[in-house]
Amino acid sequence: MSLFDQSKSPPGDDLQFPSGFLWGVATAAHQVEGNNENQWTAWERAGKIKSGDLCGAACDWWNNAECDFDLAQELKINALRLSVEWSRVEPEQGRFDATALARYRQMLQGLHRRGIEPFVCLHHFSNPLWFEQQGGFLNPEAPSRFQQFTERVVAVLGDLCNRWVTFNEPNVYATLGYVTGEFPPGRKGEVGTALKVMTAMARAHALAYRTIHESHSQAEVGWAQHYVVFQPVGGVLDGWIAGIQSQIFNEGFFQLLENGRFSFPLSLGAQAVPEVRGACDFVGLNVYSRFHVTFDLKSAGQLFGRVFVPDEAPQGDCGMEKPFGEAFPGGIRNAVKRASRMEKPIYILENGVPDAKDRVRPWLIVNVVQEMYKLIQEGQPIRGYFHWTLTDNFEWAEGWNLRFGLVALDPVTQKRTLRPSAYLYREIIHRNGLSKEMIGQYPLPNSVSAPWQP
Ligand code: GCO
16 A cells, blocks of 8 residues: 555646656665674774764664665655675675675665666775775775675676766765774874875776776766865955865865876875776765855864854754754755766765754755756756665764654664655655745744754
């Protein structure tokens, strides 16, 4: 039985998206599968999650991803981004687990049966322990190890997946792991090391790109770029420092793919990688937040740019130690404009807000859809949108504290409850866009920045 009544009115939309537009949701293996054994599990056991949580059974996908696939189908979702957990596929170096690969095959077949196109990501923050112990991406062999893993995955799943995401957010992986220390391996202040890590990931990306194309020439391969808007508060110095922060955080991987090297000044600290140039069939964008930036001599750790969220800015729930960031639908425009310089199709591979009570999410979704519509009208090649995420999942260093799902999850009972946003998203998908009436129906609530009290 369907959870929903059939919609009464036929689509008669004012903001109609191109036919074939992909309306998806995005997930990541470690955040949903449960009971993985990777460097994040070790990090959690060492008590490093700010909330003290463990990932545990997560959303129990290893046993029952199909429960969420059914929900996705009910919501009319036609694309789903998931990732393959390297530590399951290659639990020891060189030993590949056929049972794990068979389970992924079963998942992808399950998606196809439900009319949902899978996008498979090969690396979403988690590493096998053996890989981590050998230095992660700082080990000179790392790119070729990643290539061997890719080869095996593509040999088994290649006929079931046409669009591959090699890496999720190399900039976040490198910055949080080697500069802020919030992610494993927890190193701090090592900007040069972070650039080396990104360079190695770019090499691994290029190898994976070619490996996939060798056996599946029609496949499309890209990566997921996290893009943050750094908004200067006003003065010349504010603008200058916000530009530098954006250059370091947003630009690096783009530059490697465009030119095979970082631009100045990042080029001072890293090797050129000419083989990476052009290894990309689409650009994936993960867009969430805007941060305001002001020049501040006391903020040496942030290159003298103090980054903050103004009190009046719309926000979802707060992190344990700091705000997650302003919920800023306009960020899609900044990110798409940057990505379009690569002249490739663009997918918004993540967008969302932590919002347990669904205070801000409906407003965000409607406004992001409007922004995408305008961009498509202007000729931007946006081919799909993947909301982060379908069902609440384990939010890395924040644990279960931040809730991004269209569907609320009780991780203990595994009970799922649809938030109003789930119904809204379904309506958008059903209409393949927005009606004029819908546009006015989701204003910002009066109190937009009240932090969530658990
Ligand atoms: C990231 C990741 C996701 C997060 C999501 C919410 O951007 O950090 O790709 O795994 O869960 O973005 O923070």
